[in-house]
Amino acid sequence: MPAVSAAHTHAADLADFVAASPSSYHAAEEVARRLEEVGFTRLDETAEWPEQAGGRFVVVRDGAAIAWVVPADAAATTPVHVLGAHTDSPGFKLKPQPTTGSRGWLQAAVEVYGGPLLNSWLDRELRLAGRLALADGRVVLAATGPLLRLPQLAIHLDRGANDGLALDKQTGTQPVWGLGDAESADILAELAASAGVDAADIRGFDAVVADAARGAVFGKDDAFFASGRLDDLASVHAGLVALIDAADSADSAVIPVLAAFDHEELGSESRSGAAGPFLEDVLVRVYASLGADATTQRRAFASSWHLSSDVGHSVHPNYAHRHDPVVQPLLGSGPILKINANQRYATDAVGAAAWAGWCETAGVRSQEFVSNNAVPCGSTIGPITATRLGIRTVDVGIPILSMHSARELAGVSDLYDLSRVARAFFAG
Structure with missing residues (x-):
């Protein structure tokens, strides 16, 4: 387990973030506010955008926000590393x-x-x-x-x-x-x-x-964190923390991108959802500023990655029969790699290997998640983004209990560890 002080500091900051984000619109604005506070520039979609090299930028579209850092020596074929999450909750x-x-x-x-x-x-x-x-x-x-x-x-x-x-x-x-x-x-x-x-x-x-209740840490050794909207503000927050760190240490290896979409709980089919054009609209303009034509941009996409981060199910002690009999992720044992034979999650063997590498770099242990065959899983923005853009995608997240409850339950260490892997991912 990581240092208790760092993990609990992260949880306290997540509680602040959730309190400031009672709706998807508030979440998008809170992402922008925090980024502007550390030197990011907000761009208007209706305006001409400045030369992106060396820049830190964020665009808000309704209840969604996309933010990125372009390294000073980025080229037209520099790949993107996108961490995708969502701002809405049931x-x-x-x-x-x-x-x-x-x-x-x-x-x-x-x-x-x-x-x-x-x-x-x-x-x-x-x-x-x-x-x-x-x-x-x-x-x-x-x-x-x-x-x-x-x-x-x-x-x-x-x-x-x-x-x-x-x-x-x-x-x-x-x-x-x-x-x-x-x-x-x-x-x-x-x-x-x-x-x-x-x-x-x-x-x-x-x-x-x-x-209306604030997120709270509790349990033996303060191992638990309960809050509303952990699905999926836990991932938005982890990506936000990681992107701020990436802005201070960006090199030319990748262009780190945080994409926080709206309407995932409804299927993502909207102008601010993952099935809409928002991410592609932004990336087209980013690559145009780097001198990329359509062909060069596709070359960059071919070496890019999308980490689709959303919550998954921890094994429930009272209902263990609802889970796979062997693969049973547990709160406090690390972020999860989400796998599904029917492509409800976009993870494949190459993506699993890449995820293992980012976890190893971050010094974080990981778990696997797969559904019981008799209890089909939901889906995520992962397959949607992979289909829209052709970027290789890995579905990951943290294990929680009480998913889709008004107040969900996560592990303090998992929340922190997800942000650590996100830092390694953004570092390229």
Whole structure:
């Protein structure tokens, strides 16, 4: 295990990052803010970009951000090393006409986003966060403090609750946020007030529900870290930390890139998702600034790598039969290499060897993950990016428990070790 102080310092910084990133839009802006703070320049997609050589740059598109460092002596055939992750998490999103309620309760009308563990959202304080499009053309970020709650029905009124709780996705998921008459209240006013704007000026909104509790370290030897949105802010944060380090030691071996996409939980098919053109748009402009034509850029891609980093399942002590009987990664035993025969993950033999090399360079032990044949796995942005760009891709991540819960569980050492391997990856 790495030095406790370094691993726990990393976990504390991740807690700060998650707290600042209750929505994908906030996460993208927090990536940009932290990078600008250490000397990166933010570029506007509608503007001419300066010569990239020697530069540090970041572009934000909606809830996604792509950042990179071009070494001073980079050439048109210098490969990229892309660490890809995603900024969104399963949960709930505000519907149009979001203020509702009955029987004297104010409620929020929400739509299920992705595939959350619905019952994990019960009986915890929740906040609203997202972006507001205003009448004057501005788009502002907004985030409340603890505001909402999904109260569970008392066991006295549902004696069979412990025999299997099933929440109706419409009637059982509308949180309360106050008392009063829905016709004289407006939940958007709460969101607007948090951003210091007038609710009457709102012309559009994208707002999600997030856990209000801060990430916490606990357990024997402080081995555990629990937080909302570890899927996949743990990877975004690891890549961010590694890219900042790479900016201070960049050489001409590779162009390190952090690509934090939105909408992975929905399939990635959007202008800011991995199936969209965002990464390709950025890389085309980066290589053009280095004098590359289309053929030269493809030569660079042929020697490039994409590390698709997302969470995977740790073996669960109460449900070990749900996992592969032999390959059972464990919290605190290192990052994971994700493998699937049906290309739900993009890892192949060459990628596995490369991952082993980066782990060895970083001094980090790794584990493998494969699904039980009777319990098919999900997929990641890895196969999508490999298909779009033809860049060799390896699917990796950290093992966690409670995936898609409002509050997930990771190992402190794994979080830190992932950032260490990311540093080795960016070093080329």
